[in-house]
Amino acid sequence: MSDFATSLAPDAAAAVQGWLASLKSERRMSAKTLEAYARDLGQFARFLADHLGTPPSNRDLALLTVSDFRAFMARRRMNGVESRTLARQLSSLRSFYRHAEKTGLFRNPALSALRAPKLPHAVPKPLSPDKAKELAKADTLAGDETPRWVLARDQAVLTLLYACGLRISEALSLTTAQVEQPTLTITGKGNKTRLVPLLPAARQAVALYRELCPFAMKPNEPMFRGQKGGPLNARNIQLLIARLRGALGLPDTATPHALRHSFATHLLANGADLRVIQELLGHASLSTTQVYTEVNRAHLLEQYRKAHPRA
Secondary structure, three states: OHHHHHHOOHHHHHHHHHHHHHHHHOOOOOHHHHHHHHHHHHHHHHHHHHHHOOOOOHHHHHHOOHHHHHHHHHHHHHOOOOHHHHHHHHHHHHHHHHHHHHOOOOOOHHHHHOOOOOOOOOOOOOOOHHHHHHHOOHHHHOOOOOOHHHHHHHHHHHHHHHHOOOOHHHHHOOEHHHHOOOEEEEEOHHHOEEEEEOOHHHHHHHHHHHHHOOOOOOOOOEOOEOOOOOEOOHHHHHHHHHHHHHHHOOOOOOOHHHHHHHHHHHHHHOOOOHHHHHHHHOOOOHHHHOHHHHHHHHHHHHHHHHHOOOO
16 A cells, blocks of 8 residues: 555545455455555556646546546556556456445546457467476476476476466465365465366375475465475466476467466367366356367367368
């Protein structure tokens, strides 16, 4: 809240604080989502302080025009922000203004006149089954100087990303108590809980890591550790995959999240039901999962063009 303390008048800063508190208590948003919303409002507040020449109050927020909001979006665009981020920031502003109107602080109809930026139609870029298996083998980069437990740790993390379709944050937050169960209970985005089977390959990789890890593990603490014993940082895995990309000649789209995309795409290609995949990924809406049908369709068309004599 330090951004608001300096960029907003006290009453507006209190309004933002009340909005964030309601998101946490009523909508039970995760800490990371709340941080993103707070960051969006902080950037808006800093822009307004510069745009208006003074930290804006609730009255100023109520009197902003469509041109003021468009000026903020244009400034963000000039700073190199992409459409997807702009759309999220506009969604954050609308959520804040709805809260302000609902609680009787102020209202501003100008915001409803703004259109969200048109988003590019993005299709996930999974790896082939062979490439996904190669990427999930951390020992490709093994050297004499790399401790065995670190290799086992990296192998376990990458296997969980591909074999269980986990997000990197979900894999790194796993505890020993969770992996001792036949099915993982994962709390993902929006505090949505889902069940994911812990396949034998993943179970074996985790067991080897736990056997070799030199640090004591409490049941409800993050299981994956850095070399000094603290929780493993996602950046370590991102850098590892960047090195693996170079060693294996993979494209830049081969990221930790590409293993999750590969998990979903390969399940669909082998006949898994779309709603089952939705549950395994933890998607709130089936439409989010349906994007993987486009990946499958694109693959079929590519094979058709390669194989058909009249293509």
